[in-house]
Amino acid sequence: MSWQQVCTTDDVDEDAIEEFDVGDITLLVANAGGEYYAFPPNCPHQETPLSMGMIEGETLICIKHLWQWNLRTGELGDNAESPLLKYEVKVEEGAVMVNLEKELKYNYQ
Amino acid sequence: MPRTAEEFLSPPSVPEDCYVSSSVYTDPDLYAEEEEKLLRRTWKFVCHVSEVPNIGDYRTHDWTGVPLVTVRSPDKKVRTFVNSCSHRGSRVVRYPAGNMKHMTCFFHLWEYDLYGNCTYQTRDEGYEAHGPTKEQAGLREVRTDTFCGLVFMNFDGNAAPLREYIGETATAFESIFGENDFEIFHLNRTHMKGNWKAWFLTNCDFYHEWGHQVNRSTNLTSPDYHDRPWRLNHAQGHGYTARKLDNEPFVVQYKNYKGWKNRDGLVLRGLQPGELVLTDLFPNTSVFMRTTCVRINHSTPYGPDHTVMEERGLGIKGESEADRRQRAKEFTQVWGPYSRNGAEDVAFVEESHRCQEFGANKYDVISRNEPIGDGLQRPQSDAYVRLFYDKWGDYMGRPANNPKNLMTAAE
């Protein structure tokens, strides 16, 4: 699987995070101020579902220990101790396309 | 690295004031001493004046095992009496609240007026020979005073007056209570298997907000969360957190909890939208002002491991039904037995107690230090908890980190 349509832009409200399944891959799509981002469903820290997290501007916040990442730059924000893995995303005529060539996974200890 | 038995039994390697012995939560002798030296010598919260608005309105309650009745007397003053008949000791007033013209003991029908005078002894000729006379048989009155609509009592006739006791900590709530005409709309009580101090200090330990999903999402995500200093009252053992150093309010992000909105309607006078102010009065009363409602929290201990937590919600007297409903809704979203926060605190206390009770946890670590400048500490510092145990040590004549050390205690 490479580029796949995961949803339409209307499926994810502004500042919301929604979960989608494409084949065997579960992923989250976030709409941060009109920009779309896709990433694995759980926090790299302790597998907390990031679907319960928050979007503040460009920042994604996990609800457990409040690790934060800048979704655009990938930069680590407050509390965060490891990076967020992201899928490549492009929006084409209202379709949110994600490069699912390889499922992104964390090595939880 | 796991600790060895020896390490486990030794005090933690932190400064002396940064840990307490778990025995302060579990030891029956220490508890008995607390009743005598601390709980009977400090001001105890009784109720809000709106619970006894009219002459004859009463509330019953207990303190240090003693049943009490607080009543508004015909001269409109609120008084408290030991709720035990001078005859053979029966509890006189038996219902939690109500209105009465006088107090009649149900056992042999002696009667007391609302000033505590004994006004009737059934077949009183039987007392002519040996007494007691009615004059000798009044109820025991307990010192009672009111500040900002909060009724307090104190068994100790020599203690400093209530206003002096609250001291500068009044800054946190005096104007808010002055500007709003409050009335009670919520009350719940919970029996806890845990110590009264642990309950109170859970309120004062902001670090525990990490344990609450609702506090993580609405409080801790607020960018200025850590910018409010603790304001400590060293003389009396109280503390509060309110405005930030620049006098801007700390604003809770209610919208961050799914299904909720920010709170910018029905804001109490003296507060800003979303603002939160928290006050802790030694030894166990907390007053929380959360944008649209007030929570008063205190507890009644019945032993080292049995505490009844009591939580009250206040709204505005005479407001419309719709406003009251919204206020009550916002109160119970956070507090109360079906809330997102209050219910969890009880479990925090009980789970710790379970380990302290039989020695699985010897020491309570209170070493957090988060300076914010000017000698002040940020909310998640343990500065207030340390102050609490400093005061506790003063009242008890024992250090909280080693309360059974008689050498130190004798100093």
Place this chain on the structure above:
Amino acid sequence: MTISDDQIKNLIYKSCRLLDAEEFDDYLDLYTEDFEYKVTNYSPEIKSDQEWMDANRAELKGLLANVPLHFRLLGSFMRHATVYDIERNGADTANALTYVTIYYTTPEGATSVWAVGRYHDKIDVSGDTPLIADRNMKLETREVGIGTHLPM
């Protein structure tokens, strides 16, 4: 098609079973779009009724989505309900009164009565299937230990 009393009873019993099983999505499907859910009781201390939970669809949905992330009472609840009375309010709504006993079982298997109360339901019977339009769980029990995040 008129909705029968049995359909109303089944709806109420189903609401108990789905809550016991914590099947929250299906539970919410038993309600109308703009329902009101309340847990209330009478407090002799303050001499008035009080609300301990008051939520609309969005609020209850948010709450139930958050439940797994909350620190919560471990164990399970079992609701035992009996519908005592169903009264029709014209063709579109009915009122139902249900007595409810809620048992709590710890993870170690010890069971106790958690709370008793009455559902005062307004049922929407205007459609093909009945839906709960309003529920007021009026509790007798006011002492519930550490409490719970769940509707009753």
